[in-house]
Amino acid sequence: MTAVPETSTSAAYRSTRAPAPPAAPARSPRHTALALAAVCLGFFMILLDGSALNIALPAIERDVHGSMAALQWVVTIYTIPLASVLLTAGSISDRWGARRMFVFSLAGFTAASLLCAVSPNLSVLVVARFLQGVAAGGLLPTTLTIIARTYPDPIERAKAITVWGATGGLALVAGPIGGGVLTELLGWRSIFLINVPVGLITLYLAQRYAAETPRRASRPDLPGQLTGIVALSAIVAYLIEGGSLGWTSPLPLSLLALAAIAAAVFLIVEAHTLHPMLPLAVFRRAAFSASIANGFAFQFGGYGMQFMLAIYLQQQWGLSAERTGVSFLPFSVAWVLGTIVLNRRLVHRGPRFLLWTGALSSFIGAVLLLGVDDQGTWPLFVIGTALAGLGCGVFSPSLNAAALLAIDPAYAGLGSGVLNTARQVGMAMGVALLGSLIGMHDTLLGLRVSVGLVALCFFAVIGLSVAYVPRKETT
Numbered sequence: 346m347t348a349v350p351e352t353s354t355s356a357a358y359r360s361t362r363a364p365a366p367p368a369a370p371a372r373s374p375r376h377t378a379l380a381l382a383a384v385c386l387g388f389f390m391i392l393l394d395g396s397a398l399n400i401a402l403p404a405i406e407r408d409v410h411g412s413m414a415a416l417q418w419v420v421t422i423y424t425i426p427l428a429s430v431l432l433t434a435g436s437i438s439d440r441w442g443a444r445r446m447f448v449f450s451l452a453g454f455t456a457a458s459l460l461c462a463v464s465p466n467l468s469v470l471v472v473a474r475f476l477q478g479v480a481a482g483g484l485l486p487t488t489l490t491i492i493a494r495t496y497p498d499p500i501e502r503a504k505a506i507t508v509w510g511a512t513g514g515l516a517l518v519a520g521p522i523g524g525g526v527l528t529e530l531l532g533w534r535s536i537f538l539i540n541v542p543v544g545l546i547t548l549y550l551a552q553r554y555a556a557e558t559p560r561r562a563s564r565p566d567l568p569g570q571l572t573g574i575v576a577l578s579a580i581v582a583y584l585i586e587g588g589s590l591g592w593t594s595p596l597p598l599s600l601l602a603l604a605a606i607a608a609a610v611f612l613i614v615e616a617h618t619l620h621p622m623l624p625l626a627v628f629r630r631a632a633f634s635a636s637i638a639n640g641f642a643f644q645f646g647g648y649g650m651q652f653m654l655a656i657y658l659q660q661q662w663g664l665s666a667e668r669t670g671v672s673f674l675p676f677s678v679a680w681v682l683g684t685i686v687l688n689r690r691l692v693h694r695g696p697r698f699l700l701w702t703g704a705l706s707s708f709i710g711a712v713l714l715l716g717v718d719d720q721g722t723w724p725l726f727v728i729g730t731a732l733a734g735l736g737c738g739v740f741s742p743s744l745n746a747a748a749l750l751a752i753d754p755a756y757a758g759l760g761s762g763v764l765n766t767a768r769q770v771g772m773a774m775g776v777a778l779l780g781s782l783i784g785m786h787d788t789l790l791g792l793r794v795s796v797g798l799v800a801l802c803f804f805a806v807i808g809l810s811v812a813y814v815p816r817k818e819t820t
Contacts, residue, residue: 376554380495381505383550384488385512387451390540391481391546392516394423394458398453398522401533408533409467409719414603421585422471423478428769429577430482433570435490435762436622437483440565443490443558443758448551450483455544461537486761493749493757503692503746510742511684514677522670528763534737558757566622572611573622579604581770584777592781623759633751633760635813638742639700639806641771646707647737649775651676653783653795654714661788662720675727676734683738691739696747700810703740704803707733711800715793740806744768747814 398420405419438446457476464470492509496502526533579600587597615621628634651673658664658672683703691699710732716725745764752760779798785791 352691362418363447372700377495379550379554380556380733381492381508383547383555384447384491385509386543386547386550387447387454387490388509389512389516390650391427391454392513393485393520393523394477394481394536394540397520397527398423399534401524401528401536403592404528404533405470409464409470418670419467419470419474423481424585424769424773425578425581426475426478427482427485428581428766429574429772430479431486431766431769432577432623432759434483434575435486435758435760435765436566436570438487438490438558438758438762439756439798440560442560443487443494444555445557446758447484447487447491447555450480450487451544451548451551451628453480455541455548458537458540458544462534473787485765489745489749489761490558490758491555493754494556499750500693502749503743506746506749507684507688507692507742510688510738510745511681513741514684514738550711566614566618566620568610568614569618571624572607572614576604576607576611577766577770579607581773584770584773587777587781589648594613623763624756627752627756627760627763630751631813632815633748635809636744636748636751637767639809639814640748640810641767642802642805643737643741643744644768644771644801645731645775646711647741649774649779650711650714650733650796650799652776653779653792654726656783657717657788657792658781663751672726673730676730679731679734680738683735684742685738687735687739688742690815695816696750697782697814697816699743700740700814701807703738703743704806704810705736706739707736708800708803708807710736711796711803714796715800717792717796718789733799736803742806747810750815 419562434446434450454477457473457480461470461477464473488509489506492505493502496505524536527539581598583597583604586600587594590597592598612625615623615625628637655669655673658669664672683706688699688703691702710729713725713729713732716722717729732799745761748760748764749757779795782791782795782798785794
């Protein structure tokens, strides 16, 4: 992996590096468990809200009388700010303290959820969803930082991150099911309204039991933050709009040009400012750069595959939305099994082992999916998706553990922000690109190419992990 050359950014990184923060004071197992429960509940809320809403869109359309095309913005306007502010939020949490940032963001998310629930029309709902996305982007990178502070022992931290990862897997399964049940029984507004009591309970747990993280003394990098937000917003918007309008349409191309210009300015600013938001020297650590690349490949392959296959089953196999959801049960159940059972039992083997073995299972599953054609090939679909889900469940929590191991503790929030930004962009690119490929005139060829790209992503995780990720957790 190519190292970033020594620049003024490297010097700034060295000059601002704080000594390793002191270990968190000894706390009872009950306190640490409740602190972990708080961050997992917050993580669960923002993932559940993103997936459950898709099921409720037809009901929202009937209630607020908006077109289905306009309602897509209810989903999109949440995704764009969430992905765009992750990097900035991670940097701010290092200066403010992760618990303070978590509480502030969670309070904003809870308030925005209430506004969504009482929205009288589509315009108010879109604004409320935007505020939800901003708050979710502030909340997500702080969860791992609080876990790192709460569990200073590397093995216990890895186990806690596995619980955190299992929470994401449960949200993946519970989102569509819970969204459908709530919409049928209580109406679509209940999807947002349920966040209010859960948010208040989580706020209490975080304030009462989560320890504050050490703060890194540095000046805010406003030019870096602004150009970073513009670049990320534009690239995610390009991926979303390009997938629907066409990659060479005027609007997507304009967004791509804006993203390229903003990214170039961002790199120039970060290379020359004395207090960069993202010290480029952090990428000189090959293990950290590999973890970021792995996060991108995982989201591109794992989530892009689900989206692409769901379209194929409905369009080519003629399955209903309900039967399509049932068809993915082996994938979802295997994912949760891999996270809750296998990852926890094998965590002592270290992140490298979990990453390459999990990615190998997902790679084999993707290769099997290359044989999927008509409904007569359903055994290949079931076995392939189950192996892919099992592998994702095994290695996905270790992506976070490997990234936290590889970065200076004073930059834990920033590292989490970089990783989650890469993951969000990977997911957006996977959904957009694979979704467009499956829409080719020759659908079977589109399926083959898409599954081939998914297999390459999982193979990349194997190679990068074996080459660069540490063999063992170390203190």
